[in-house]
Amino acid sequence: MARQSASKPKAVAISPAHPDKAALLDFCRSMLLIRRFEERAGQLYGMGLIGGFCHLYIGQEAIAVGMQAAKGDGDQVITGYREHGHMLAAGMDPKGVMAELTGRAAGVSRGKGGSMHMFSTAAGFYGGHGIVGAQVSLGTGLALANRYRDDGKVAFVYFGDGAANQGQVYESFNMAELWSLPVVYVIENNQYAMGTSVERSSSETHLHKRGISFNIPGAEVDGMDVVAVREAGKMAAEHARSGKGPFILEMKTYRYRGHSMSDPGKYRTREEIDAVRKTRDPIEHLQERLETLDFADEAQIKAIDAEVKAIVADAAEFARTTPEPNPAELYTDVYLETVP
Amino acid sequence: MVIKVGDTVKSGDVIAEIETDKATMEVEAVDEGVVEALLVAEGAEGVAVNAPIARLSGGGTASTPQSPVSGPATIAPQMGEPENGIAPLSPGGGGPAPANAVMKGASQGADAELPAGTEMIKTTVRDALRDAMAEEMRRDADVFLMGEEVAQYQGAYKVSRDLLAEFGERRVIDTPITEHGFAGLGVGAAMAGLKPIVEFMTFNFAMQAIDHIINSAAKTLYMSGGQIRSSIVFRGPNGAASRVGAQHSQDYAAWYASVPGLKVVAPYDAADAKGLLKSAIRDPNPVVFLEHEMVYGTEFDVPDVADWLVPIGKAKVRRVGLHVTLVAYSRMVGFALQAADALAVEGIETEVVDLRTLRPLDHDTVVRSVMKTNRLVTIEEGWGPMGVGAEIAARVVDQAFDYLDAPPVRVCQEDVPLPYAANLEVLSLPSVAKIVAAAKAVCYR
Numbered sequence: 139m140a141r142q143s144a145s146k147p148k149a150v151a152i153s154p155a156h157p158d159k160a161a162l163l164d165f166c167r168s169m170l171l172i173r174r175f176e177e178r179a180g181q182l183y184g185m186g187l188i189g190g191f192c193h194l195y196i197g198q199e200a201i202a203v204g205m206q207a208a209k210g211d212g213d214q215v216i217t218g219y220r221e222h223g224h225m226l227a228a229g230m231d232p233k234g235v236m237a238e239l240t241g242r243a244a245g246v247s248r249g250k251g252g253s254m255h256m257f258s259t260a261a262g263f264y265g266g267h268g269i270v271g272a273q274v275s276l277g278t279g280l281a282l283a284n285r286y287r288d289d290g291k292v293a294f295v296y297f298g299d300g301a302a303n304q305g306q307v308y309e310s311f312n313m314a315e316l317w318s319l320p321v322v323y324v325i326e327n328n329q330y331a332m333g334t335s336v337e338r339s340s341s342e343t344h345l346h347k348r349g350i351s352f353n354i355p356g357a358e359v360d361g362m363d364v365v366a367v368r369e370a371g372k373m374a375a376e377h378a379r380s381g382k383g384p385f386i387l388e389m390k391t392y393r394y395r396g397h398s399m400s401d402p403g404k405y406r407t408r409e410e411i412d413a414v415r416k417t418r419d420p421i422e423h424l425q426e427r428l429e430t431l432d433f434a435d436e437a438q439i440k441a442i443d444a445e446v447k448a449i450v451a452d453a454a455e456f457a458r459t460t461p462e463p464n465p466a467e468l469y470t471d472v473y474l475e476t477v478p
Numbered sequence: 479m480v481i482k483v484g485d486t487v488k489s490g491d492v493i494a495e496i497e498t499d500k501a502t503m504e505v506e507a508v509d510e511g512v513v514e515a516l517l518v519a520e521g522a523e524g525v526a527v528n529a530p531i532a533r534l535s536g537g538g539t540a541s542t543p544q545s546p547v548s549g550p551a552t553i554a555p556q557m558g559e560p561e562n563g564i565a566p567l568s569p570g571g572g573g574p575a576p577a578n579a580v581m582k583g584a585s586q587g588a589d590a591e592l593p594a595g596t597e598m599i600k601t602t603v604r605d606a607l608r609d610a611m612a613e614e615m616r617r618d619a620d621v622f623l624m625g626e627e628v629a630q631y632q633g634a635y636k637v638s639r640d641l642l643a644e645f646g647e648r649r650v651i652d653t654p655i656t657e658h659g660f661a662g663l664g665v666g667a668a669m670a671g672l673k674p675i676v677e678f679m680t681f682n683f684a685m686q687a688i689d690h691i692i693n694s695a696a697k698t699l700y701m702s703g704g705q706i707r708s709s710i711v712f713r714g715p716n717g718a719a720s721r722v723g724a725q726h727s728q729d730y731a732a733w734y735a736s737v738p739g740l741k742v743v744a745p746y747d748a749a750d751a752k753g754l755l756k757s758a759i760r761d762p763n764p765v766v767f768l769e770h771e772m773v774y775g776t777e778f779d780v781p782d783v784a785d786w787l788v789p790i791g792k793a794k795v796r797r798v799g800l801h802v803t804l805v806a807y808s809r810m811v812g813f814a815l816q817a818a819d820a821l822a823v824e825g826i827e828t829e830v831v832d833l834r835t836l837r838p839l840d841h842d843t844v845v846r847s848v849m850k851t852n853r854l855v856t857i858e859e860g861w862g863p864m865g866v867g868a869e870i871a872a873r874v875v876d877q878a879f880d881y882l883d884a885p886p887v888r889v890c891q892e893d894v895p896l897p898y899a900a901n902l903e904v905l906s907l908p909s910v911a912k913i914v915a916a917a918k919a920v921c922y923r
Binding site for chain 1: 622648652660662663664667669670672697700702704707723835
């Protein structure tokens with residue numbers, strides 16, 4: 139397994155199971171939903187309806203969507219602050235997510251979390267964490283609970299190339315392998331930690347190799363290819379679920395937008411971004427595949443897009459008009475009542 | 479005793495093994511010679527520091543070391559062995575109060591909640607904490623213990639003694655030395671619905687993990703609109719031990735007690751240690767449970783009842799008095815009670831309030847006491863600025879300003895990192911004498 143660490147993108151030794159039509163159409167819909175949602179969130183931010191930090195997922199959609207298809211019932215997901223896409227992929231209501239972005243009572247965190255802090259126990263989504271790398275220890279703890287209960291669940295722990303340099307990531311790797319915890323680490327390598335490129339911040343830039351000194355196998359995956367993501371995810375989940383311990387997937391991806399809305403974008407060229415958009419866009423890549431396989435024509439794809447845009451427009455309208463939290467909510471949810 | 483009469487001993491040879499309540503260590507000979515006589519019998523207990531244990535020909539007498547400080551590797555990793563934390567030996571240093579070794583702790587003021595005629599069992603704070611964990615682990619299969627040296631080593635301070643044997647390695651988990659990581663794992667497991675007890679070898683090391691205690695455990699219930707709970711206890715010794723220097727000697731009470739979302743408990747005696755730890759483990763919120771190494775070996779009465787619980791958030795009036803209120807927590811309660819005895823001799827009747835919980839703080843009990851005595855002295859082992867005493871004084875000024883006959887006085891650690899030298903350490907920390915002086919000052923005596 140560990141030998142996969144040496145392979146190149148798109149040359150990963152993952153058998154491309156022939157995807158069925160329904161699954162690919164569903165991927166297309168989910169990825170479009172995320173992209174349109176994020177585009178609208180960017181607009182609302184510009185209009186002053188969303189405050190604080192707001193990190194968009196545009197460009198990385200194939201990862202959340204492909205990995206969702208590799209998840210089993212009851213498996214958990216945890217990630218950092220670029221989590222809108224993960225929540226939509228997990229089936230959470232776009233209205234609740236958008237209303238949280240605008241700080242409304244109907245938001246998934248009742249308006250108290252904001253862009254970076256959203257959760258849904260019903261969807262098995264454990265956040266939404268604002269401290270870079272913290273989700274890696276927390277997610278390994280979810281896996282510890284799975285092992286403690288021996289319930290067959292796997293924790294999917296997402297983090298970026300920036301978090302990959304945090305010390306607690308390696309403390310967690312060590313314990314995860316030591317105790318054979320059922321966890322899949324998904325590194326979303328979008329090439330830039332805020333404005334610092336991987337090359338400028340990492341002595342080992344092949345992040346799937348970061349588990350080698352802990353005996354954790356890793357693989358590099360084309361994170362712009364939703365099918366490759368799904369297949370890698372299934373393989374890693376099977377590894378973790380079967381008791382072999384953690385697995386690291388490095389997803390090579392790219393974010394089109396700034397780190398957050400306040401990113402001046404001085405660290406990379408417009409040409410670089412345009413080149414990725416033109417040649418590697420995950421949604422266009424999937425749409426071409428749908429057309430080549432004759433699963434959908436251009437008109438059908440446009441219909442999906444229109445359906446998705448309507449959902450997003452509804453969510454935005456809801457988020458704009460639904461009320462802010464009652465002032466009494468200021469003091470709720472600080473403590474749970476003690477049950478004797 | 480490893481040697482017998484007639485043995486030839488070279489320096490460096492092991493001549494005896496001594497066991498304390500915290501550690502087992504070997505004693506090596508410093509001089510050479512032939513063993514003439516054994517002065518202490520094999521298996522003897524309560525041997526004092528500096529007592530000769532054998533006589534060698536050639537004039538050298540092997541004795542137990544005055545300060546059995548040894549390398550970190552042999553006793554407690556990352557820390558020296560505080561000399562007066564060792565139970566069967568007499569306390570070594572000129573500290574202000576011998577609140578260590580096996581001494582009988584002063585525990586005055588009966589708990590109202592106890593039925594008359596309840597049997598009491600003499601128990602050390604260390605064993606009371608252990609009993610609390612064992613009882614809760616028997617009661618709830620979701621409760622488990624993790625931390626450095628909690629399993630096979632039996633706990634760096636022997637607080638988790640015998641738990642591995644009873645509950646097995648699934649529920650008593652030795653972690654690598656990786657506080658940031660294992661605190662995060664604990665919180666993650668709590669988010670998944672388990673009830674971890676995370677032991678820090680000392681709270682000094684928890685600074686590596688404070689992000690997870692505050693950002694992950696304390697805030698997530700709020701940030702998730704009430705969805706994600708963390709029923710977790712972070713526990714371990716807090717405050718100044720003895721002669722371990724600034725990095726191992728800090729009282730974090732004020733730090734954690736300032737954070738909404740956390741509960742913070744700091745018991746003094748064994749009954750409270752047991753009853754509050756059981757309550758903390760059952761609490762659905764994250765609880766920071768501050769223990770004190772210097773009190774681990776102290777024996778107190780613990781009620782012999784089936785399920786001894788002490789509620790979080792209730793202070794306890796440990797001594798009733800009219801002239802001045804002393805407010806303290808953790809080890810400082812013992813100091814306050816000794817100061818009260820000394821003050822009584824001079825005709826000053828002291829009321830001693832043991833806070834027991836620092837968040838939520840039982841202001842009512844404090845304010846009620848000050849309304850009666852009209853004078854307030856706060857005692858904490860931590861630094862004064864922005865401290866627990868500052869908070870209490872502010873609250874008393876706010877709620878009982880007209881009752882005060884003197885400005886409140888804070889007794890606390892001097893505003894310096896804790897020094898190592900014995901004399902400087904004593905000067906730096908609160909003492910019975912400092913409390914007595916402060917109480918007299920507010921009484922204008």
